Amino acid sequence: MSTQRYGAGIWHFATYVDRYATDGYGAPRTLVEMIDLAGQVEDLTVVDINFPFPGGGDVSLPTIDAALKRNGLSVIGITPEIYTRQFAKGAFTNPDPGLRRLANEMCNEAAKMVRHFGADYVKLWPGQDGWDYPFQVDHREIWKLSVEGVAELASQNPDLKFVIEYKPREPRVHMSYDSVARTLLGIEKMGQPNVGILLDFGHSLYGGESPADAAQLAIDHGRLFGMDVNDNLRGWDDDMIAGSVHPIELFEFFWTLRKNGWEGVWQLDQFPFREDSVETANSAIGFLKRIERALDRLDFDALKAAQKRQDAVAALNLARGALFGD
Secondary structure: OOOOOEEEEHHHHOOOOOOOOOOOOOOOOOHHHHHHHHOOOOOEEEEEEEEOOOOOOOOOHHHHHHHHHHOOOEEEEEEEOOOOHHHOOOOOOOOOHHHHHHHHHHHHHHHHHHHHHOOOEEEEOOOOOEEOOOOOOOHHHHHHHHHHHHHHHHHHOOOOEEEEOOOOOOOOOEEOOOOHHHHHHHHHHHOOOOEEEEEEHHHHHHOOOOHHHHHHHHHHOOOEEEEEEOEOOOOOOOOEOOOOOOHHHHHHHHHHHHHOOOOOOEEEOOOOOOOOHHHHHHHHHHHHHHHHHHHHHOOHHHHHHHHHOOOHHHHHHHHHHHHHOO
16 A cells, blocks of 8 residues: 655645736635645645745634644645745845845744644745846855855754755746756755755756756755656746646656655645646646556566666657556
């Protein structure tokens, strides 16, 4: 029987706005309402929660604890909102030292929530750290601040893990942590054992990477601490249902995790703007379970032999046969 755990960012169960539907696609939801929706998803057992807690309503810790308990959910991570408008010029890289300190304080408060919930990590997505125009920044200084900001948090909280979720762009045109290689360089510069990568499959796709290759690189450096899955058309971070566009690459990604003995939560990071959030989560998890069964069927020895020969046809036939049937 499978022991694989499935999770989702709690924002999967929020409602969304864009520059056309500025009042949102649906009525706003409280955090408790989001947790109750997450509890309706089959096989979902863990959630990642934003901090400060979203949605209004009663967000006291006892209320959140009770909502999690009645839905059979635990918390895998806390994501501090260091990417909002107040950090428009950066969190760790902001030219205002007061705002850099505010970002540090918010992350330290998030660390307290990780301890409270018994979660695995603080997730850092410094979406505003970077630049937009040529000559806008001193690149050495921006990179120095990016590295030092995370290193400081790690040294302040040596008992916790911090994961960096890299992304090529958005909201900044160029984000400081934009790729697996650059993020690994920064982590090695920090010299902190408790800093790793959360690899978002969709970010890797639209950054021009092979997610399987990116995962292997992070694993080889001992820094793959977490992962998110979704899908996109490679031109933007669309956060579509996992496996809806790139099922073979998603299968290769999970094969890479399996062959390396990487064990962790398979987590959704999807934004169902117009779709039902429970149905989209069930759809994605249903496909992830298909992948899990396909991994059990896949002839690893034959696949490795085909790869040794760089025989693309044989390798693809093995993978497609396991995933979709002969």
